[in-house]
Amino acid sequence: MHLWSTLDPVVGAALVMLLALMAYAVLAGADFGGGIWDLLATGPRQEQHRQAIARAMGPVWEANHVWLIFVIVILFTVFPTGYRALGIAFFGLFHLVLIGIVLRGAAFAFRAAASGESRQWRLWSPVFGASSAVTPFLLGLAAAAVSGGGIRVLPGGTVQVDPILTWYSPVSILMGLLTTAMCAYLAAVFLTVETRGEVQEDFRRRALWSGAVMGLLAAALLPLLPAAMPHLWEHLTRPAPAPILLGGAALALLSAAAIYTRRYLLGRAAAVAQVVVLLSGWAVGQWPYLIYPDITFHGAAAAGPSIRFLLQTLPFGLLVLLPSLWLLFRVFKAEVR
Amino acid sequence: MSHLDAARFQMAYSLFFHMIFAALGVGMPALLAAAEYLHLRTKDPQYLRLAGTWARATAVLFAIGAVSGTGIAFELGLLWPEFMHFAGSTIGPAFTLEGYAFFTEAIFIGLYLYGRDRMRPVAHWLTSVAVAVSGAASSVLVTAANAWMQNPVGIETLRSHPEALSPWVVFTNPHWPIMALHSTLACYAATGFAVSGVYAWGMLRGRTDSLRQKALQIAVIMGLLAAVTMPLTGDVSAKVVARHQPEKLAAMEALFVTRTRAPLLIGGLPDQETGKVCCGVELPGLLSFLAYGALDAEVMGLDQVPRDEWPNLPLVHLSFQLMVGAGLAMVLVGLYYAWVRWRRPADVARDRRLLWLLVIAAPMGYLALEAGWIVAEAGRQPWTIWKAMLTADAVTPSGGMDPSVAGFTALYAALAVALVLLLRRLRHE
Numbered sequence A: 001m002h003l004w005s006t007l008d009p010v011v012g013a014a015l016v017m018l019l020a021l022m023a024y025a026v027l028a029g030a031d032f033g034g035g036i037w038d039l040l041a042t043g044p045r046q047e048q049h050r051q052a053i054a055r056a057m058g059p060v061w062e063a064n065h066v067w068l069i070f071v072i073v074i075l076f077t078v079f080p081t082g083y084r085a086l087g088i089a090f091f092g093l094f095h096l097v098l099i100g101i102v103l104r105g106a107a108f109a110f111r112a113a114a115s116g117e118s119r120q121w122r123l124w125s126p127v128f129g130a131s132s133a134v135t136p137f138l139l140g141l142a143a144a145a146v147s148g149g150g151i152r153v154l155p156g157g158t159v160q161v162d163p164i165l166t167w168y169s170p171v172s173i174l175m176g177l178l179t180t181a182m183c184a185y186l187a188a189v190f191l192t193v194e195t196r197g198e199v200q201e202d203f204r205r206r207a208l209w210s211g212a213v214m215g216l217l218a219a220a221l222l223p224l225l226p227a228a229m230p231h232l233w234e235h236l237t238r239p240a241p242a243p244i245l246l247g248g249a250a251l252a253l254l255s256a257a258a259i260y261t262r263r264y265l266l267g268r269a270a271a272v273a274q275v276v277v278l279l280s281g282w283a284v285g286q287w288p289y290l291i292y293p294d295i296t297f298h299g300a301a302a303a304g305p306s307i308r309f310l311l312q313t314l315p316f317g318l319l320v321l322l323p324s325l326w327l328l329f330r331v332f333k334a335e336v337r
Numbered sequence B: 001m002s003h004l005d006a007a008r009f010q011m012a013y014s015l016f017f018h019m020i021f022a023a024l025g026v027g028m029p030a031l032l033a034a035a036e037y038l039h040l041r042t043k044d045p046q047y048l049r050l051a052g053t054w055a056r057a058t059a060v061l062f063a064i065g066a067v068s069g070t071g072i073a074f075e076l077g078l079l080w081p082e083f084m085h086f087a088g089s090t091i092g093p094a095f096t097l098e099g100y101a102f103f104t105e106a107i108f109i110g111l112y113l114y115g116r117d118r119m120r121p122v123a124h125w126l127t128s129v130a131v132a133v134s135g136a137a138s139s140v141l142v143t144a145a146n147a148w149m150q151n152p153v154g155i156e157t158l159r160s161h162p163e164a165l166s167p168w169v170v171f172t173n174p175h176w177p178i179m180a181l182h183s184t185l186a187c188y189a190a191t192g193f194a195v196s197g198v199y200a201w202g203m204l205r206g207r208t209d210s211l212r213q214k215a216l217q218i219a220v221i222m223g224l225l226a227a228v229t230m231p232l233t234g235d236v237s238a239k240v241v242a243r244h245q246p247e248k249l250a251a252m253e254a255l256f257v258t259r260t261r262a263p264l265l266i267g268g269l270p271d272q273e274t275g276k277v278c279c280g281v282e283l284p285g286l287l288s289f290l291a292y293g294a295l296d297a298e299v300m301g302l303d304q305v306p307r308d309e310w311p312n313l314p315l316v317h318l319s320f321q322l323m324v325g326a327g328l329a330m331v332l333v334g335l336y337y338a339w340v341r342w343r344r345p346a347d348v349a350r351d352r353r354l355l356w357l358l359v360i361a362a363p364m365g366y367l368a369l370e371a372g373w374i375v376a377e378a379g380r381q382p383w384t385i386w387k388a389m390l391t392a393d394a395v396t397p398s399g400g401m402d403p404s405v406a407g408f409t410a411l412y413a414a415l416a417v418a419l420v421l422l423l424r425r426l427r428h429e
């Protein structure tokens, strides 16, 4: 309690936003990944794969999606300057993200209303899959631009975007692919817990493959970081945060090893921890910038007391939210069938 | 289209689209909760079948509501970054609380839709109640943000000492309670009449079994109860508008000249150039009475408003006429149903005149709802924040508006078509 009241409110709000972003990355990330595996489903059991994905996502995807709304609301309530700059800079990119989000949700719901193997199911499946694959890629591009100086905000407020740093640079493309691979990995790992028999073996193999792809992408990205994101890199290699990077790598190995040895619950826990650590590393590297190099969290914060509003209402909101979420996941995710 | 008009079009189009599903997201859970409750009370399995079919429709509609709402949350920043920069922290508290309501709604809709076999019946019914309550709460809370744009309380403090502005200011707005009430009740009216129209249409085509009669009954009751409150809450809304936005009232009524004993205009097409109204009927003194409670009160006309600050008069006036007209029509049709149901209950499913009237009334709630929002939103122009920020100053400097407008128009139109095709195939199992 004491810690809570002495905390710099800007730091507090940024932390809340980071936690919501983590929840979105882990939960909705896995839902995007489900769409990717739906798109890539091949082999004799592809319909079983699709059904398993639909079953796992059905009850929870809308709740998982709300974490994104939460991030956006915090952004414009507490950091309106940042929201403005992102809105102007990402006019095209976020519109594409939106189309992806709308199509993904609509296609999933349309498909779910039909029976498997109907025409409707076959029509909407690829839409669901493709939009699930493209949206995280675009979000990865956005993250790269935010960290790599792709957005400049001039003193008068004029916002400039560097299209190369946002769209075409190797770093941004690798970040996009890494985000997509992370979603696929999370989904495959989660699905090993929620399936049985041969389907489970299939998702185990998919988890290992996508984990390997993720590792390769990370290995390709790492050498580029010092030049592309000097600020981030400098922070990450300072002694204090360096353990974050190493910890993330260790967790990645742990989750892969657990999946390999069919310890799926452990694999799932380690994969979640891995994403959490990855995002923490990103956040630590990013701090104090909301948008590197012109907008800091403190500079973007609203002058008004909306920050305190967010922090003070949070406990009450969580009082409603956490038991409800607990119920949702207990009812649908507790027993393994 | 100019840059600004394109942005306004995209915002309006997205909000219209969202509102269709948002209203169902408020209304359908209430119908579901009612059907589940009746099943618990009477043990009549037909109510359970009803709830099951409605739930399948709601699952799809709710998903479209959620993604289109996300669209709006993004578009506020993509299209109106300067508005959000200035006002985001002030209206943010409304959205923050709404966020918790959304969360609750999304969690419990998952539990409700997929949890029937995993919960005891009473617990399952309670999840539908939770969805209904949080849906209504979302609607009430989001209108606080809009009401602040209509009547920006604390704007002076926001400009001069933003750090001193209370975060609760958005909820201290006298414009908000009536707006929240009127527009949330509108969701029940729209849903109720839309659903009853579907069943009336089925009955005209011979599907008259008792299951469908029960469905019709529940839907009309909800629609009628809400519809009778609309003229009452609407009257209070008009008084609030008269107080805070007399310019808007003048546009709604196409009142060109300030006068006492101002007439209420029924129908009519205002001409912005000549300042004349063609083809309308005037009821002397009634506008003065409705706005201020006295037949000879003075009502401000458009002559007091600089010409470049007029909203689109024909649009605002005709939308107002449409809302009021559709609202009264719904009340009449609903009362007629009640009368038939009371005097000749056996005839409900056979009375073709009643059924046709219900079919005609089916879109009325939605027409009134969307028209009402045009009154509120187009009537607020050229201001995004009333008398504080011009829409032209709120718009994004980004280029690329044309492709985004074209893309969203096509996207939502395609989704609407797909959805209609899908719902047409939905049947009671």
Ligand code: HDD
Pocket: B150, B178, B179, B180, B182, B183, B184, B185, B186, B187, B189, B190, B227, B230, B231, B232, B233, B234, B235, B237, B238, B239, B241, B323, B324, B325, B326, B327, B328, B364, B365, B366, B368, B369, B370, B371, B372, B373, B374, B375, B376, B377, B379
């Ligand atoms: C089923 C829908 C419906 C029906 C039947 C009515 N309304 Fe309405 N009205 C709305 C749905 C609506 C709305 C869409 O929900 C609005 C838009 C903004 C708001 O707060 O509610 C609205 C706004 C609105 C406003 C403007 C408020 C503002 O700008 O802040 C007024 C003056 C009225 N209404 C008055 C009436 C009257 C006198 C009615 C008499 C029958 C009526 N409405 C029926």
Ligand code: HEM
Pocket: A062, A065, A066, A069, B018, B021, B022, B023, B024, B025, B026, B061, B062, B063, B064, B065, B066, B067, B068, B069, B070, B071, B072, B073, B076, B102, B103, B105, B106, B135, B136, B138, B139, B140, B142, B143, B183
């Ligand atoms: C009076 C106008 C509005 C009403 C009554 C309303 C109501 C609702 C309701 C009931 C839902 C739940 C989903 C559904 O039922 O389909 C919803 C979803 C949503 N709305 Fe609106 N809304 C309104 C306007 C807005 C505006 C202006 C925004 C802009 C930020 C917005 C943002 C959202 C978002 C982000 C969601 C998705 C939440 C989720 O994922 O569950 N809404 N709205």
Ligand code: HEM
Pocket: B008, B009, B011, B012, B015, B016, B018, B019, B076, B080, B083, B142, B143, B145, B146, B370, B373, B374, B377, B378, B381, B383, B384, B385, B391, B394
């Ligand atoms: C859901 C029901 C709503 C509908 C159908 C609706 C309709 C519209 C329309 C027609 C416009 C364009 C006005 C014009 O340019 O002539 C508009 C603009 C706008 N509305 Fe709403 N509105 C709704 C609710 C809301 C709510 C709850 C908010 C709260 C934040 C909101 C915020 C805005 C903003 C920011 C604009 C753009 C700026 C402007 O045109 O002034 N709307 N809306």
